[in-house]
Amino acid sequence: MDPLLGIPVGLALSTAAGLRVFIPLLLTSLAARFGYLTLAPGMSWIASDAALVAFATAAIVEIAAYYVPWLDNVADVVAVPAAITAGIIEMAAVTPELPPLVRWTVAVIAGAGSPASPSSARPSSASSPPRSPPGSAIRSWPRAS
Secondary structure, eight states: OOHHHHHHHHHHHHHHHHHSSHHHHHHHHHHHHTTSSOOOTTOGGGGSHHHHHHHHHHHHHHHHHTTSHHHHHHHHHHHHHHHHHHHHHHHHHTOTTSOHHHHHHHIIIIIHHHHHHHHHTOOOGGGSOOOOOTTOSOOSSOOOO
16 A cells, blocks of 8 residues: 555544544454455554454444433543544554654544544534523524524
8 A cells, every 4th residue: 555545544544533433443453354454563453353343342332322321421521532542543553654653653643633623523412502591681692583
């Protein structure tokens, strides 16, 4: 694979990790296992049986947690640091042609920055507009006419 092709692939996977943490890791594991993706030296563990089972189980739990409100809130708290870690791993794993210093520098800067943006931009109940007390003259949001 061309060294410059690994960087966009890593960016796409790390950005996807910001939305769902374990799905991109599962897809990377499957792609490496079936020979569609060459992993960097030291990252062959991603294609192992244990990693494949762990990523599949974590992906199922992550998707199932979406339907249980309190578990979804807990998962959202854990998801931000997990997404940053997964983004770094994804970026470092798919850039085998880069020298180690460059690979890990790009992984930390781009791989950690990409998932942090979408996960912080997720809609939540805290993002609803503030409400004014009834009968108050102060309105925080303009009303449509």
